[in-house]
Amino acid sequence: MKAAIIVFPGSNCELDTYHVLKNVIKDDVSLIWHTHAKSLDEFDYIILPGGFSYGDHLRAGVIAAYSPIMKEVKRQAKEGKLILGICNGFQILVEAKLLEGALLRNSSLRFICKWVNLKVENNNTPFTKRIKIPSIRLPIAHNEGRYYVDEDTLSYMNKRGRIIFRYCDDKGEVSEKSNPNGSIQNIAGVSNYEGNILGLMPHPERASEKILSPYKTDHGKLIFESMRWWLRNGNS
Amino acid sequence: METLRLKLSLTDEEIRKLSEMLGREPNTLELLMVDAEWSEHCSYKSSKPLLKGFLTEGERVILGPGYDAGVLDLGNSYILTIHIESHNHPSAIDPYGGAATGIGGVVRDILSMGTRPIALLDVLRFGRIDKSNHSKWLFKNVIKGIADYGNCIGVPTIAGEIEFDECFERNCLVDVVCLGLGKRENLTLSLAQDEGDSIILVGGRTGRDGIKGASFASKTLADEEDRSVVQIPDPFTKKLLIEATLEAVATGRVKGLKDLGGGGLSCALSEVADKGNSGLIINLDKIPLREEDMNEIEIMLSESQERMLFVVEKGYEYEIGKIFEKYGLNFSVIGKVCKDGYLNLKNKERLVSRIPVKILANAPIIYRESKEPPLKEFENIEKPSLDLDWNKVLKRLLSNPSIASKAWVYEQYDHEVGVRTVIKPGFSDASVLRIPHGKFIAVKADGNSKHCNLDPYNGSAGILSEACRNVICVGAEPMAFVDHMQFGDPGNPEVFWYFSQAVKGMADYSKHLNIPCVGGKVSFYNEDEVTKKAIKPSPIACVIGLIEREEQIKRIEANYNDSIFLLGITKDEMGGSEYYEFIHNLVGGLCPKVNFEFDKTLFKALKEAIKKDLVKSLHDLSKGGLAIALAELCIFNNRGIKVNLDSLPRKTNRVDEILFSESHSRFLIIPRKGRIKELKNLFEEKGIPFVRIGKVYGEELDIFFQGRNLIKLGLDDLLKPYHESIPKIMGDLE
Numbered sequence: 001m002k003a004a005i006i007v008f009p010g011s012n013c014e015l016d017t018y019h020v021l022k023n024v025i026k027d028d029v030s031l032i033w034h035t036h037a038k039s040l041d042e043f044d045y046i047i048l049p050g051g052f053s054y055g056d057h058l059r060a061g062v063i064a065a066y067s068p069i070m071k072e073v074k075r076q077a078k079e080g081k082l083i084l085g086i087c088n089g090f091q092i093l094v095e096a097k098l099l100e101g102a103l104l105r106n107s108s109l110r111f112i113c114k115w116v117n118l119k120v121e122n123n124n125t126p127f128t129k130r131i132k133i134p135s136i137r138l139p140i141a142h143n144e145g146r147y148y149v150d151e152d153t154l155s156y157m158n159k160r161g162r163i164i165f166r167y168c169d170d171k172g173e174v175s176e177k178s179n180p181n182g183s184i185q186n187i188a189g190v191s192n193y194e195g196n197i198l199g200l201m202p203h204p205e206r207a208s209e210k211i212l213s214p215y216k217t218d219h220g221k222l223i224f225e226s227m228r229w230w231l232r233n234g235n236s
Numbered sequence: 237m238e239t240l241r242l243k244l245s246l247t248d249e250e251i252r253k254l255s256e257m258l259g260r261e262p263n264t265l266e267l268l269m270v271d272a273e274w275s276e277h278c279s280y281k282s283s284k285p286l287l288k289g290f291l292t293e294g295e296r297v298i299l300g301p302g303y304d305a306g307v308l309d310l311g312n313s314y315i316l317t318i319h320i321e322s323h324n325h326p327s328a329i330d331p332y333g334g335a336a337t338g339i340g341g342v343v344r345d346i347l348s349m350g351t352r353p354i355a356l357l358d359v360l361r362f363g364r365i366d367k368s369n370h371s372k373w374l375f376k377n378v379i380k381g382i383a384d385y386g387n388c389i390g391v392p393t394i395a396g397e398i399e400f401d402e403c404f405e406r407n408c409l410v411d412v413v414c415l416g417l418g419k420r421e422n423l424t425l426s427l428a429q430d431e432g433d434s435i436i437l438v439g440g441r442t443g444r445d446g447i448k449g450a451s452f453a454s455k456t457l458a459d460e461e462d463r464s465v466v467q468i469p470d471p472f473t474k475k476l477l478i479e480a481t482l483e484a485v486a487t488g489r490v491k492g493l494k495d496l497g498g499g500g501l502s503c504a505l506s507e508v509a510d511k512g513n514s515g516l517i518i519n520l521d522k523i524p525l526r527e528e529d530m531n532e533i534e535i536m537l538s539e540s541q542e543r544m545l546f547v548v549e550k551g552y553e554y555e556i557g558k559i560f561e562k563y564g565l566n567f568s569v570i571g572k573v574c575k576d577g578y579l580n581l582k583n584k585e586r587l588v589s590r591i592p593v594k595i596l597a598n599a600p601i602i603y604r605e606s607k608e609p610p611l612k613e614f615e616n617i618e619k620p621s622l623d624l625d626w627n628k629v630l631k632r633l634l635s636n637p638s639i640a641s642k643a644w645v646y647e648q649y650d651h652e653v654g655v656r657t658v659i660k661p662g663f664s665d666a667s668v669l670r671i672p673h674g675k676f677i678a679v680k681a682d683g684n685s686k687h688c689n690l691d692p693y694n695g696s697a698g699i700l701s702e703a704c705r706n707v708i709c710v711g712a713e714p715m716a717f718v719d720h721m722q723f724g725d726p727g728n729p730e731v732f733w734y735f736s737q738a739v740k741g742m743a744d745y746s747k748h749l750n751i752p753c754v755g756g757k758v759s760f761y762n763e764d765e766v767t768k769k770a771i772k773p774s775p776i777a778c779v780i781g782l783i784e785r786e787e788q789i790k791r792i793e794a795n796y797n798d799s800i801f802l803l804g805i806t807k808d809e810m811g812g813s814e815y816y817e818f819i820h821n822l823v824g825g826l827c828p829k830v831n832f833e834f835d836k837t838l839f840k841a842l843k844e845a846i847k848k849d850l851v852k853s854l855h856d857l858s859k860g861g862l863a864i865a866l867a868e869l870c871i872f873n874n875r876g877i878k879v880n881l882d883s884l885p886r887k888t889n890r891v892d893e894i895l896f897s898e899s900h901s902r903f904l905i906i907p908r909k910g911r912i913k914e915l916k917n918l919f920e921e922k923g924i925p926f927v928r929i930g931k932v933y934g935e936e937l938d939i940f941f942q943g944r945n946l947i948k949l950g951l952d953d954l955l956k957p958y959h960e961s962i963p964k965i966m967g968d969l970e
Contacts, residue, residue, distance in 0.1 A: 009564065010475050012390025016655040033562070050653075052388040055472025108968070111383050111648045141387070141650040206652045211670065211786065214663060 001228055003029045004043040006073065006089075008064045013050035013086065017205040021047075024208050025224045034067045039075075044231050045082040046073060048089025050141075050203060060103065060144040061091030070096055082126050082227055083197045087142055090189075090199030099192055099199045100157060101149035106142070107182025113141040115214060116180055118188050118202060119168040122161045125191060126230035127198040127223050135172045136219035138202035140180060140188075145201040147183040147190070157190065165189035165200055244271045250600065257595050265533050265581075265589050270596060272499035272537055273506060276760050279599035282726045283758040286736055289743035294752035296715055296782075304348040304426050304495065305416065306754025308716055308780065312673045315423060317416035319345040320718045320778060321497075322759045326467070327381075327410040331374045335381030335410050336469035340541050342414040343391065344495030347478060347544065348426055350485040351418030354654055355669055356386050358396040358412050359681045359720075359776050363405030365637055365965050371400070374408045376966065381469070382412075383648040388471035389478060393649035394657050395667035397681055400637045401817075403689075403772045406764040411720050411757075413681055413778045417671060422485050426494040428573045429512030432550040433491055435505075438560055438567040439477045440470060440542035442501070442535055443526030473542040473565070480563040481544060484556050492547030502536045502596075504545050506579055510597035512547075518571035520583045532581070532588050547573065606736050607729035614690055614811070617824035622891055626939075626946045627953075629819060630863050633896070635957035636818045637965065639860050644962040663872070664792050665709035665856050668783065676789060678712035681778035684859075686812035687898070689772040691827035692734045695812065696741035696775045698900050701830045702858055703779035704751065705901070708839065709854040711790040711846050712781025717746070719756040719777050724763040724770025734773040735760075742775060748832040749839070751779070788846055793853045794873040794906055798932045803838075804902030805925055806862065806886040808893050814860050815896035830900045834924075838901055841922050850908055850915040857902040863895040863939065863947065865904050867954050870937050874951060879930030880940040891946060895939070906932075 003021050007014045014031055021029040032040070040046060053064035064070070070092075077083055077098050085093040093099045106112055119135045120128055149157065157163055165188040169178040179186045181201075189200030204220030207213055244267070246254075254270055255261050262270065276282060292300035298315060299307040305319035323338025339356060346353045360378060363371035386393045391414070428435065445467050484490050492512065494504045501523070509516050520535055530538075548556050553569055560567040574580070579596060581589040633639055646661040658676060659668035666680035682703040688695030704714040719742055724731040735758075746753055763770035783789055794800075810816050811825035845851045857865045862881075870877050881894055888894065905926075907915045919926040937954060939947040963969045 010388070010472055012388075012475065012653060016653065019655060051390060052472065052475070055388055055470075055475070057472065110380075111387055111650070113650045113652060114647050139652050141652055143387075203652070206655055209655070211658055212652075212655060214660065 001027045001044045001231055002042060003027050003045055003047060004032050004040055005029060005047045005049055006034060006069055007031050008034045008053035008067055010053045010055050011049050011051035011088065013203065013205060017047055017049045020205045020208045021224065024221060025228065032069065034069045036069050040072050045084065045227055046076060048085040048092050050087030050089060053088055053092065061088060061095040064092045065095035074098065077197055080194065080196050082231065084127065084227070085199040086203055086205065087201055090201055091144065093197060093199045098197055099190055100153050101147055101190065103144050104146040104148050105144050106146055111143040112180055113139065114180070115139045116202060117168045117170060117178065118165040119172055119174055121163050121166055125164060125195055127226050128164060130226040130229050131222045135168055136222065137213065137215055137217050138204055138207045138220055140202045142201055145181045145183070147187040149184060154184065160193055162191050162193060163187055164191050164198060245275050246271045250274060253600055258591065263589065265536065266591050268533050269502040269536055272502050273596050274599035278499045278503050280758055281599040281602045282604050282760070283721070284601055285603070286739045287756065289740060290753040291747045291750065292752055292754070294716060294750070297752050297754055301753065301755050304345040306716065306718060307349065307423065308754065310671060310675065313420045314672055315351065315418055315420050316677065316780065317346050317349045317351045317418065318413065318718055318780060319755050320411060320413045320720045320757050321345065322409065322411045322720060322722065322757060324407065324409050324722065324759055324762055327378055328406065328408055331377035332381040333467070333469055335378040336385035337467045337541055338410050338412050339382055339385045340469055340474055341497045342412045343389065343474065344497065344544060346414045346416035347481050348424070348493045348495045349416060350422040350424035350493060351416030352482055353391045353414050353478065354417045354656060355415040356391055356393040356412060357679060357681050357778060358382055358393065358410065359683055360396065360398045361404040361409035361685065361774060362400050364400055364402055368405060371405060372965070378408065378410055379645050379648055385469055385471045387650040389475045390653050392651045392653045392657055394651050394669065395661050395680060397683060398638070398642060398645065399683065399685060401685055401772060403769070407762045407771050409722055409762065409774055411776055413718065415679065424485055424490055424493045425511070426508055427492045427512035428508040428516065428547040429514050430491065431573055431575050433573045434548045434550060434553050434569050435516060435518065435571040435573065436546040436548055436553065436556065436567055437523060437570045438544050438546055438565055440473055440540050441524045441526040441566055442538045443540045444530065444534055444538060445540055467539050467541045470542050476563040476565055477542055477544060480559055480565055483559050484546065487555065489549045489552040489556060490546055491549055494545040496543040496545060498539065500537050500539045506593045506596040508545065508547060509579060509593040515574045515576040515578045515580065515593060516571055517574050517580045517582065520581055520588070522568050522570045524566045524568050532583055604726050604732040605729040606733040608733050609730045611690060614824040615826055617822065620820045620822060620892070626895065627949055630867060630947055630949065631953060631957050632819060633814060633860050633864060634867060634954060635961040636814055637962055639814060639864060640957065640961035641959050642962065643959070644966060658789065659710055659791065665706040668710050668789055674786065676783035678707040678710045678781040678783060679778065680706040681776060682706065683774055683776040684812065685772040685774045686817055687827050688738060688775060690811045690824070692737035692773050693741035694827050694829045696738035697745040697830050698828055699775055700742050700745045700777040701835055701900055702856065703777045704839065705856045705903070707779050707781030708842050709790060709856050711788040712783045713843055714751050715780050715782045716752050716754045717777050717779045719753055719775060720759070722759045722762055722771065722774040724761065726760045731770055738773055738775045742777065745830065745832060749836055790846070790851065790854055792855055792869065792872045794869055794875055794932045796875060796932050798852070798906045799912065799928055800877065800879060800930050800932065801905045801907065801926055802884060802902065802929045803905055803919065803924060803926045805899065806884060806888065806894055806897050806902065807899045808888040809897050809899045810893060813896055813898045815892065828898050828900050835901055837922050838924055841918055841924055845915055845918055850911040850918065851905060852908045853906040855904040857904065858898065861896040861898050866939065867937055869904060870951060870954050871958050875932050876934035876936045876951065877930060878933040878938040881929060882942060883927050884929060885925035885927060891941060894941065895946065
């Protein structure tokens with residue numbers, strides 16, 4: 001599979017994602033600088049990596065959302081290409097209106113870096129098809145990760161199965177205590193109605209090798225493997 | 237001149253010497269440049285002769301002290317760079333900006349070597365946050381400054397150390413260590429040597445912030461006016477600068493690199509010329525400015541952040557410039573290398589200064605007076621009563637912010653970015669990073685101001701010993717270290733005595749154990765102008781260890797029925813202990829002494845034990861002694877422990893000393909199942925005391941001694957004070 005990782009000024013997880021896709025998933029990966037003016041047709045999927053694009057100036061993700069390459073990303077999105085936004089990538093997708101909602105400052109008003117449990121709410125998506133366990137462990141690292149969306153949209157998203165991950169505890173229970181940043185309904189990741197775009201705050205690329213996990217898990221890999229599987233087999 | 241009053245840190249004697257060396261009177265610009273360059277901060281004029289005592293060479297050392305960073309050989313053509321910096325004075329005034337720009341500075345040092353910054357550690361000192369709102373404010377904002385800056389530039393903050401003590405109430409300490417990784421062929425030095433090469437200034441524009449920062453750090457804190465000397469952080473530009481610099485270095489056309497830190501352009505230019513035995517012709521009118529009407533003095537002395545100086549091979553300016561353009565960075569060719577040995581400064585073709593770089597870059601050494609303070613009287617103090625509830629004491633010690641969990645701090649730092657962090661902060665005695673070719677490095681920084689206050693020689697040697705023991709605990713072999721010496725005014729003979737003893741202690745230990753020092757830093761004048769009180773002497777050591785194979789990485793792991801052994805001897809060494817100072821407010825007693833020869837034998841034995849896989853887990857005994865180490869073992873594993881201390885190798889019978897003495901070179905060890913006999917033999921052969929004291933058992937910490945149950949605390953009673961102390965103080969928990 002051919003992967004494109006879009007690099008904005010201030011992205012800082014592009015090399016981590018590159019490493020995982022190349023050495024763990026063993027895909028053919030390219031880093032694409034944000035001024036790239038050509039089409040992204042040749043790629044099977046696109047990743048918007050984590051980091052602090054434009055230093056989070058103004059609001060996380062907002063400046064990158066107007067970056068030259070985003071026009072092409074939007075075109076690809078419309079054509080159904082798989083697009084994954086991780087952390088800052090999720091913030092950019094929201095600011096670019098490719099996903100519903102907004103990401104506000106954490107309720108603690110502090111940056112939070114720690115491992116969390118995520119309940120997999122829908123495992124029939126291109127990003128979760130290979131996840132056979134009810135919850136996965138990934139780390140979060142963000143300042144503006146409190147997901148918010150108005151109630152009507154939220155209930156519609158819930159109905160349509162667009163809430164993909166929720167923060168939960170060790171036992172898989174979604175509770176206020178297991179909510180690290182004050183997100184509405186503990187939401188950690190959502191997709192668009194068509195299902196080809198996923199944005200999530202936790203970092204799957206930091207959890208794709210057992211050696212990096214305090215729990216000796218590699219659940220992040222399951223997301224990338226799901227994408228590969230989906231591209232090969234479709235929804236069958 | 238109208239914007240600057242001439243407040244020099246140069247002495248009259250130094251000004252006289254300067255005129256003599258120049259053979260003329262310096263002009264104002266020159267005087268201020270020399271003031272910055274000859275400041276303690278840039279020149280090490282008081283400390284240089286003593287720092288020569290360190291061992292600086294070793295098998296893996298490519299470059300030792302004297303450059304922007306130390307360089308170690310990791311094999312397979314990879315190199316590790318390491319440097320330590322402090323930003324104490326700026327942080328005491330503007331904790332957020334001061335701490336953030338402190339990181340910015342040390343990151344540029346690593347970048348100057350042509351290596352990618354891969355990790356940060358910070359060692360912090362504050363007053364009592366449980367008692368002082370001012371210290372709480374400093375603490376909160378220093379952490380935020382580090383977090384906002386480090387997180388944004390994508391360099392993980394992977395470890396650190398924090399101590400709280402009243403002596404830091406007005407002078408907090410903010411030390412930052414940065415590690416870099418690169419290929420040996422890309423190693424770049426901070427020098428300009430070939431005639432005709434271009435000098436390019438890249439990154440942030442030069443503004444009025446931070447003017448005279450280096451001189452500022454070389455005197456004690458006084459008035460509010462000092463606020464304007466703190467620089468303004470811009471991590472976004474720094475991130476671009478990191479990527480652009482590494483891309484430029486990869487072209488092979490960058491022949492020298494130097495970061496602009498203390499002393500601004502003045503220091504950077506004179507140092508690259510001095511190291512390259514050359515001269516420079518610089519056009520001040522070519523320097524991109526933030527404000528239009530800046531004068532020559534302001535331009536040369538500004539410490540504006542996010543600037544790097546490139547020495548680029550003649551003819552490749554355009555190629556390198558394209559890279560800066562890609563990242564949207566300002567840059568300008570500001571001059572070129574010449575051979576006359578002078579720093580020639582021109583402004584619109586008018587020569588404004590011409591001064592030999594050798595004079596500028598090499599301050600005359602100052603030999604300071606040293607006088608031993610009456611410390612002996614602190615040794616024999618009346619010991620506290622033994623009629624105490626040890627459960628209560630242990631719970632209070634666990635809630636002592638110097639001992640309690642620092643999760644409130646490190647969870648604000650992105651410690652994962654880079655996908656290298658194998659052992660993360662809060663999980664063990666040191667952090668572990670993955671490096672190429674299946675190898676790992678372990679790193680830990682330590683200090684102990686309370687010990688050093690009573691006995692700087694043994695305290696300082698003990699710090700290096702402890703940092704070594706911490707990296708050994710995760711399975712590493714100590715490879716090298718950097719140090720940071722922080723004291724009050726060196727003009728005070730007693731302060732200087734503390735300094736010289738601390739340097740000697742650490743240097744002697746490094747030589748005896750054959751662990752080279754590859755860099756360091758000295759920060760003087762950490763004292764309060766108003767109260768004239770200096771901080772407790774605060775040397776720091778940051779040790780890097782190497783782990784050759786993944787299987788050798790040790791974690792703090794304890795399963796039910798695992799046997800727990802204690803290695804080492806417990807002595808009547810309570811001076812500077814958390815038990816004396818935090819519980820009893822008692823300053824005095826015997827400071828723990830390291831036995832150099834014992835450590836040498838011990839480290840060798842532990843290396844063998846780890847190599848032969850005889851050990852499952854190791855935990856170092858440090859602040860709070862044996863009782864705290866046992867409690868931590870319970871906390872980290874969420875399991876109880878039952879021990880009997882009757883057979884404890886010891887030179888004391890007092891209960892408080894057995895529980896809380898901070899004697900060095902002791903470990904809690906859990907042997908591998910079935911290898912206990914081999915391990916015992918290994919230590920016995922070498923005369924290292926090693927006894928079984930108990931096992932992992934039940935849901936509580938149970939400590940018995942001579943028929944008494946000294947401590948009996950359920951897991952919750954241990955976890956709560958340990959985890960909730962700092963969040964409670966900071967107002968997160970009721």
